[in-house]
Amino acid sequence: MKKITIYIILVLIAVFMLYPLLWLVGASFKTNQEIYSSMWFMPMDFDFSVYFNAWKTNTGYSMGHYFINTFTIIIPKTLFSVISSVLTAYGFARFDFPLKKFFFTLLMVGMFMPAIVTVMPMYMFWHEIGFLDTYVPLTMPSLFACEGMFVFILIQFFKGIPKELDEASRLDGCGSLHTLVYVLLPCIKPAVISVAVFNFLWTMNDFINPLIFINSTEKYTLSLALRTSVDSTGQGYEECKIIAMSVIGLIPSVTVFALAQKKFIGITAGGLS
Numbered sequence: 555m556k557k558i559t560i561y562i563i564l565v566l567i568a569v570f571m572l573y574p575l576l577w578l579v580g581a582s583f584k585t586n587q588e589i590y591s592s593m594w595f596m597p598m599d600f601d602f603s604v605y606f607n608a609w610k611t612n613t614g615y616s617m618g619h620y621f622i623n624t625f626t627i628i629i630p631k632t633l634f635s636v637i638s639s640v641l642t643a644y645g646f647a648r649f650d651f652p653l654k655k656f657f658f659t660l661l662m663v664g665m666f667m668p669a670i671v672t673v674m675p676m677y678m679f680w681h682e683i684g685f686l687d688t689y690v691p692l693t694m695p696s697l698f699a700c701e702g703m704f705v706f707i708l709i710q711f712f713k714g715i716p717k718e719l720d721e722a723s724r725l726d727g728c729g730s731l732h733t734l735v736y737v738l739l740p741c742i743k744p745a746v747i748s749v750a751v752f753n754f755l756w757t758m759n760d761f762i763n764p765l766i767f768i769n770s771t772e773k774y775t776l777s778l779a780l781r782t783s784v785d786s787t788g789q790g791y792e793e794c795k796i797i798a799m800s801v802i803g804l805i806p807s808v809t810v811f812a813l814a815q816k817k818f819i820g821i822t823a824g825g826l827s
Contacts, residue, residue, distance in 0.1 A: 582608075582798040589793050608798035612783045613771055617802060620779040624758065627692050627775065632753045634696035635704065639749055642699040643708030644734050648720065665702030670762075677766055691767040696753075704749045711742040747817040751810060758807050776803050 573595065580595035582604060588597060609617050645651070646658060680691040699705050715738060723733040739746065761777040768774060774782065780799055 578797060579801055582794060582801045584794055586793050589797075604792075604794050604798045605802070607792075608795045608802065611779055611799070613774070613779060615772065615774075615779075617776070617779065617799065619772075620774060620776045621806075623773060624775045624777075627689050627764075628754055628757045631693045631696045631757055632750050634693065635699075635701055635753045636746060636750050638697055638699040639701060639704040639708055640734070640739070640746065643705045643712055644738070646705070647709045647712030648717070648730075661702050661705060664700075665706060673762070673766060680767065686767060687769045687773065688767075689773070692763055701753070704752070708742065708745055708749065711745040712738065715741050744817050747814050751814045754810050755807055758803075 577593075577595040580597055581589050583597040583600045583602070584592075585601075611617055611620070646654070646661075676691065676695075677686075680686055685691055719737050719741075720733050723737045728736065759777065760775070761781070764775045764778050768778065771782065780796065780803065783796055783799060
């Protein structure tokens, strides 16, 4: 009886936590009037034409076009961020070099610095070299391990691996790079996958950076396209259509998280082993 009570409580908590998402999906099938007149997530009628209209957007380009734009940023940025963060963390965790503590302090300072502080200098920099309204400002910084949190997480995982593995691989003729790729990376796979997942989700949801660096509607990301579908006064648009666009935009993030869930959860076990 006690176990049944616990399950009922857990189910109620899960429903409470998931209800906003259920409402979002249900509201995408409702009319504007029904959205404001009922808190129940189930629509009176399922009108799939809303999704067809939402796919077209109000900008002259389809959501498919904006998905391509978004993934044009996400794929290289995630790849660059993972590679640069792994190499930087490997250097801090396994090598001694001059001013190591100083550079690690700079890394920590950068990790705690609000991102908004760097917006103006970055805008001026990319403006001076002529790369505004391109995807370069949104992807290239990731080549330099600009996400200090990722580097810090990976450093802790590297430090959790015995250095005897490095020495054994060198005795077998492996260099530093081969040791990293063939010995250490398999041991920290959960952390690397977590870095990739976080980077994917943050870039997918990023609104401020594309808004600052991208001017052309043709080059907008999905987050900008969603905002563009709402007029400047906030009136005269279809809420159901915007909600349907939001639901479509959630699909990649939910899919990636679901596929990486086991490895993502495994980060705890990996950090303790």
